[in-house]
Amino acid sequence: MPxxxxxxxxxxxxxxxxxxxxxxxxxxxxxxxxTGLVPVVGEPEPSLAAYRELAxxxxxxxxxxxxxxxxxxxxxxxxxxxxxxxxLARTTRLGGRLLRAAAAATVPVPHLVGAAAxxxxxxxxxxxxxxxxxAPGEFPPLVAGPWWAAVVAEYAWKESAFVALVVLAALAAxxxxxxxxxxxxxxxxxxxxxxxALPLAAxxxxxxxGVTFAYVLGSYDVAWLLGRSSPEPLPVLAYRLFxxxxxxRREQALxxxxxxxxxxxxxxxxxxxxLARTTRRAPA
Amino acid sequence: xxxxxxxxxRAGVAPRVALLLAWFAxxxxxLLLWAAxxxxxxxxxxxxxxxxxxxxxxxxxxxxxxxxxxxxLGLAVAALATPAGAxxxxxxALHRVPARRVVEALLLAPVAVPPFAVVMGLTTLALRLxxxxxxxxxxxxxxxxxxxxxxxxxxxxxxxxxxxxxxxxxxxxxxxxxxxxVHLPxxxxxxxxxxxxxxxxxWSDYVVTLVVGGGRLVTLPMLVGALSSATGNxxxxxxxxxxxxxxxxxxxxxxxxLARRGAR
Numbered sequence: 001m002p003x004x005x006x007x008x009x010x011x012x013x014x015x016x017x018x019x020x021x022x023x024x025x026x027x028x029x030x031x032x033x034x035t036g037l038v039p040v041v042g043e044p045e046p047s048l049a050a051y052r053e054l055a056x057x058x059x060x061x062x063x064x065x066x067x068x069x070x071x072x073x074x075x076x077x078x079x080x081x082x083x084x085x086x087x088l089a090r091t092t093r094l095g096g097r098l099l100r101a102a103a104a105a106t107v108p109v110p111h112l113v114g115a116a117a118x119x120x121x122x123x124x125x126x127x128x129x130x131x132x133x134x135a136p137g138e139f140p141p142l143v144a145g146p147w148w149a150a151v152v153a154e155y156a157w158k159e160s161a162f163v164a165l166v167v168l169a170a171l172a173a174x175x176x177x178x179x180x181x182x183x184x185x186x187x188x189x190x191x192x193x194x195x196x197a198l199p200l201a202a203x204x205x206x207x208x209x210g211v212t213f214a215y216v217l218g219s220y221d222v223a224w225l226l227g228r229s230s231p232e233p234l235p236v237l238a239y240r241l242f243x244x245x246x247x248x249r250r251e252q253a254l255x256x257x258x259x260x261x262x263x264x265x266x267x268x269x270x271x272x273x274x275l276a277r278t279t280r281r282a283p284a
Numbered sequence: 285x286x287x288x289x290x291x292x293x294r295a296g297v298a299p300r301v302a303l304l305l306a307w308f309a310x311x312x313x314x315l316l317l318w319a320a321x322x323x324x325x326x327x328x329x330x331x332x333x334x335x336x337x338x339x340x341x342x343x344x345x346x347x348x349x350x351x352x353x354x355x356x357l358g359l360a361v362a363a364l365a366t367p368a369g370a371x372x373x374x375x376x377a378l379h380r381v382p383a384r385r386v387v388e389a390l391l392l393a394p395v396a397v398p399p400f401a402v403v404m405g406l407t408t409l410a411l412r413l414x415x416x417x418x419x420x421x422x423x424x425x426x427x428x429x430x431x432x433x434x435x436x437x438x439x440x441x442x443x444x445x446x447x448x449x450x451x452x453x454x455x456x457x458x459x460x461x462x463x464x465x466v467h468l469p470x471x472x473x474x475x476x477x478x479x480x481x482x483x484x485x486x487w488s489d490y491v492v493t494l495v496v497g498g499g500r501l502v503t504l505p506m507l508v509g510a511l512s513s514a515t516g517n518x519x520x521x522x523x524x525x526x527x528x529x530x531x532x533x534x535x536x537x538x539x540x541x542l543a544r545r546g547a548r
Contacts, residue, residue: 008379012387015372015430019390022427023397026405033408085304088297095301102308104540108532109312110488112505113525116512120314120522127314130329157311211395218398220491221505225512235400235491242404242495250408257401268396 027261034255041247050251060256062231067260070148070223070233071216074155079209081156082163087197089164090171100168103161111158112221118154119143119226143226150226155216163208170204171197203278210271214264234260312529318522338519345507347524354487354504354528357422361486364426366479369433370471376434377441395431399424403495410496421496425489429482436481440474476539480532487532504528 032038036047054060085103089096109117121127124139142149175197182192220235227233232240234256241253318324322335372391381387394402403424410420452466468475490505499506504527512521 005380005382008375008381011371011375011379012381013371014368015391015434016387018368018423019394019427019430022402022406022424023390023393025409026402027397028405029409030401030405033405038408081304081307084300088300088304092297092301095297099301099304099308102305104536105533106308108484108487108536109529110490110505110508112488112490112508113528114311116508116521116525117311117315119512120318120518121311125326127317127329130327133327133329136326154311157307161308214396218396218400220400220494221509225509235398238400238404239491239495254404257398257404260398261401264396264398265393268392 027258030254030257030261034251034258036251039251050255054252054255059232059237060234060259063234063237063256064259066148066227066231067217067233067235068263070151070155071213073148073152074159074216075209075213077152077156078159078163078212079205081160082208083167083201083205085160085164086167086171086201087193089168090175090197099164103164103168106158106161107165109158111154111219112225114154114158115150115222115225118150118157122150122153144228146228148223148227151223154222154226155212155219159208159212159216162212163205166208167201167204171200175200203275206274206278207271210267210274214267214271217267218260218264315522315525315529318518319526321519321522324518338521338523341517341520342523342527345511345520345524346502347504347507347527350502350504350507350524351527351531353502355531357425357489357493357503358483358485358487360422361425361429362479362482364422365429365433365482365485366475368426369430369435369478369482370437370475372430372434373437373439374441376438377444378446391434392431394428399428399489400491400495402427403492407495417496417501421492421501422486424492424496425486426482428489428492429485432481432485433478436474436478437471440471444470473542476542480535480539483535484532487528 029038034050036049037044039045085099089099106114119126122142123129124136124141124143126143129139140149142153144150178196178200179192182196187195218235220239223233224236224239227236238253238256238260241249241256244250244253317331319338320334320336321331322333322337324331324333375381376384376388406420406424409415410417448470449462449466452462457465488505489503490509493501493503493506494509497506502510504524507524508521508528511517511524
């Protein structure tokens with residue numbers, strides 16, 4: 001039906017057009033500028049100098065290591081806690097309502113505010129140190145320390161709520177009936193968890209995990225506030241280079257932006273592939 | 285149908301629920317304590333002197349104008365991203381869409397493309413084309429919000445009964461009446477959720493505002509960032525942070541109530 005088809009296109013336009021324009025233009029400019037084709041000053045001249053210079057120094061490699069490490073640790077923790085919350089919430093009525101409300105209440109907390117709060121909690125003069133009455137100077141450096149503990153804690157906290165809500169939404173679509181049928185057929189709680197709840201939760205968890213990983217990889221504020229100044233995660237490195245008085249550094253900043261974007265998009269593609277496998281294996 | 289639940293298993297549930305509730309609540313406890321502390325010297329577990337110094341300092345630091353800017357930014361992002369997401373969601377749920385996979389991937393992409401990369405790429409161009417900073421900021425954030433509004437509205441339209449609209453048309457309602465009296469009221473809860481999520485994208489943003497505004501456009505997260513990167517500001521950081529948490533929390537409760545009323 002051509003009439004309906006053009007109607008669908010018209011309906012899509014207000015979302016598709018700005019998205020394509022903003023992402024397309026931004027990424028094109030980033031690629032062009034990082035390869036010397038749109039210099040801030042001087043004549044355009046194609047070169048991979050920005051990438052070569054970055055690859056030669058330690059900053060990019062360190063950034064990759066820190067960013068991927070923090071993203072992996074945060075995602076693993078968020079998935080564990082979020083899945084645990086969702087699976088627990090479905091077994092108890094009152095507890096389930098409370099857990100749902102608690103998870104929903106963390107969603108509107110901006111990440112930077114979460115970071116400020118986690119700082120007040122985990123700093124060497126924070127609430128945890130006070131509660132444990134640790135002598136000044138003996139508390140482990142969770143904030144701005146070598147293990148990025150406070151950064152991972154903030155991401156794990158916010159994103160575990162996201163994972164829990166996404167998984168709960170997926171479970172709401174018919175888990176109860178399947179679960180009760182399995183119970184009637186004599187399946188024990190452990191079997192029902194493994195054969196009913198987990199297969200239903202798996203696609204949602206995979207999707208939420210992929211989104212969390214990509215988000216943490218590209219997020220600036222929490223690592224900037226709670227991390228140490230060196231080595232820098234990729235977004236922090238990019239912002240420092242971007243705001244350097246030496247305008248030539250901008251090309252390197254955009255190169256870091258391109259590298260981070262490629263990684264995040266690869267993560268999303270990988271998630272989609274994984275999702276296709278999980279949904280195929282799950283009993284419908 | 286009663287569920288088989290041995291007493292032993294049941295007994296373990298309450299502590300686990302309590303533990304997870306603590307996980308979600310504990311990070312906000314130091315904010316509440318510091319916001320009510322005039323003085324809180326180190327080893328003390330509770331504030332040494334209670335008071336409202338933090339809130340007074342927050343006012344002096346411009347928390348009110350920052351709150352106003354954050355509200356405006358959130359509303360502007362929601363105003364753009366909600367209708368766009370609703371229309372795209374309707375198309376994806378109810379119509380035959382050419383190149384569906386490509387469209388879906390594109391509308392999901394802003395979730396994965398790091399905002400700092402987008403804004404750094406655009407800034408160069410925006411400067412050359414002299415695009416006003418505020419407009420650029422709103423458009424970039426609205427695009428970041430589109431995946432969420434599309435997701436919510438698509439799910440809502442998938443469960444939406446188009447038959448109601450057709451029935452209203454048969455009964456003589458014009459397109460305007462169908463939209464305002466049938467279509468939109470049925471989708472009000474989903475629209476509220478989508479608008480809330482889009483509002484949060486503008487309300488929570490830090491890095492896009494930082495790069496576009498160069499630090500001169502002070503929203504609430506910008507103020508929290510500036511204050512908490514210096515030491516000794518704990519009380520005022522807590523006050524501004526709570527200012528950034530409480531309004532959307534109130535909005536969340538309101539949306540939940542609206543959704544419940546709509547479900548009835």
